[in-house]
Amino acid sequence: MLGFDRIGWIEKDIPEVGPTDALCRPLAISPCTSDVHTVWEHAIGDRHDLILGHEASAEVVEVGSLVKDFKPGDKVIIPAITPDWEAVESQAGFSQHSYGMLNGWKFSNVKDGTFAEYFHVNQADGNLAHLPEEISVVDAVMLSDMVPTGFHGANNAEVAYGETVVVIGIGPVGLMAVAGSVLRGAGRVYAVGSRKKCQEVAKFYGATDIINYRDGDIVEQIFEAQKGKHVDKVILAGGGLETFEQAVKLVRPGGIVSNINYLGSGDYLPIPRVEWGLGMGHIRIIGGLMPGGRKNMDYLAQLLVNKRLDVSPLLTHRFGNFKDLEEGLLLMKDKPSDLIKPVIELG
Ligand code: NDP
Numbered sequence: 001m002l003g004f005d006r007i008g009w010i011e012k013d014i015p016e017v018g019p020t021d022a023l024c025r026p027l028a029i030s031p032c033t034s035d036v037h038t039v040w041e042h043a044i045g046d047r048h049d050l051i052l053g054h055e056a057s058a059e060v061v062e063v064g065s066l067v068k069d070f071k072p073g074d075k076v077i078i079p080a081i082t083p084d085w086e087a088v089e090s091q092a093g094f095s096q097h098s099y100g101m102l103n104g105w106k107f108s109n110v111k112d113g114t115f116a117e118y119f120h121v122n123q124a125d126g127n128l129a130h131l132p133e134e135i136s137v138v139d140a141v142m143l144s145d146m147v148p149t150g151f152h153g154a155n156n157a158e159v160a161y162g163e164t165v166v167v168i169g170i171g172p173v174g175l176m177a178v179a180g181s182v183l184r185g186a187g188r189v190y191a192v193g194s195r196k197k198c199q200e201v202a203k204f205y206g207a208t209d210i211i212n213y214r215d216g217d218i219v220e221q222i223f224e225a226q227k228g229k230h231v232d233k234v235i236l237a238g239g240g241l242e243t244f245e246q247a248v249k250l251v252r253p254g255g256i257v258s259n260i261n262y263l264g265s266g267d268y269l270p271i272p273r274v275e276w277g278l279g280m281g282h283i284r285i286i287g288g289l290m291p292g293g294r295k296n297m298d299y300l301a302q303l304l305v306n307k308r309l310d311v312s313p314l315l316t317h318r319f320g321n322f323k324d325l326e327e328g329l330l331l332m333k334d335k336p337s338d339l340i341k342p343v344i345e346l347g
C-alpha cells in the first residue's frame with residue numbers, strides 16, 4: 001500500500017529478528033477482503049509504504065536465540081493475528097486485543113505484512129504452527145484467516161446441535177462460517193449471497209437454504225421459509241451496516257448475532273429498538289476478530305489432516321508468480337462472479 005487507493009511494489013530491508021521472533025519466507029499467499037478495506041475503503045486510516053498481506057504459509061529462515069520449537073527450514077502456518085501472549089488481555093482470553101483494541105492484528109496494519117520476500121513474526125513459539133505434511137502449502141493459507149475467522153463467527157454464535165443459523169455473506173469467510181456451524185451441529189443453515197459460485201460452495205459446506213439478497217428483503221424471505229419462526233443465531237460475514245438490523249429482527253429472544261465482518265465505513269450500527277425487545281430481549285450482539293495462536297492453528301489443521309474440512313473449493317483462482325499478486329488483489333477488490341479466493345504459490 002503506497003497510500004490510499006494506491007498499490008505497487010517497493011524495496012525494503014530484510015526485517016531484523018529479536019530473541020523471540022522469526023524471519024519467514026512465504027511459500028503461498030492470498031489477498032484478503034480486509035486488504036481491500038484497508039487500501040480502497042480507508043478503513044484504518046492512511047498508511048504509507050505498508051506491505052500488505054496477513055495470509056501465508058511459509059518457511060522459517062531465521063529464529064531468535066530464545067525460540068524453542070522452530071528452526072530454519074521448518075514449514076509453518078502463519079496466523080493472520082499475532083498477539084503479544086504475555087499481555088493481561090491475552091491472559092483474560094482476548095489475545096486479539098493484547099495491549100489494546102485489535103492490537104493482536106499486526107500484519108498489514110501496524111507492521112509490514114506477508115506479501116514480501118521475507119517477513120517478521122513476533123513471538124514465534126506462540127504465533128507459528130508447524131505445517132503438517134498432509135496439508136499442501138496452498139491449502140494451508142486458508143488456515144491463516146478464512147478458516148479461523150469463519151469458525152470464530154460460529155464459536156461466538158455458540159452454535160449448538162439442531163439450531164437454525166443464518167449466515168449473511170458467503171464469500172470465503174461466510175463459507176467457513178457455514179462449515180463451522182455445520183461442524184458444531186447446526187440443523188438448518190440459511191446462506192445469504194447472490195453469486196452462483198458462492199451459493200454452490202455454500203451447499204457443498206452444508207447450507208440447507210440459499211437466500212439471494214437481490215431477490216428482496218432477506219428478513220421477509222427467511223421468515224417465509226421459517227413459517228414466521230425466528231432463527232437461533234445469525235452470523236454476519238458480508239453486507240453493510242443494515243445487516244445488523246436484519247439480524248436482530250431474525251433472531252429469537254436469547255439468540256445471538258455474531259459479527260465477523262470488518263465494518264469499513266459508517267459511524268453507528270442500527271439496532272431496531274422493538275425487535276431488540278425494547279432493550280430487554282436477551283439478544284446478544286458480539287463482534288470478534290479471529291484469535292491467532294499456535295494452539296488454534298494446530299487444532300484447525302487437524303480438521304484438514306483428518307479430512308473433516310476441505311478448503312480446496314475456496315481456491316478458485318490459482319497463480320504461480322509473486323507478480324500475480326497484483327492481479328489477485330484486484331480480483332479481491334472487484335469480486336468477479338466466479339471468484340471466491342485467489343492464491344499465489346511461490347514455491
Ligand atoms: P466477500 O466480499 O468475498 O463476501 C461478502 C459476502 O457478502 C458475499 O457473499 C456477498 O454476496 C455478500 N453481500 C454483499 N452485500 C450484501 C447484502 N447487502 N446483504 C447480504 N449479503 C451481502 O468477503 P470475505 O468473505 O472475503 O470477507 C467477509 C468480511 O470478513 C470482510 O469484511 C472481511 O474484511 C472480514 N474479515 C474479518 C476478519 C475477522 O477476524 N473478523 C478476518 C478476515 C476478514 P455476493 O458477492 O454473492 O453478492
Ligand code: ZN
Binds near residue numbers: 032033055
Ligand atoms: Zn484477512
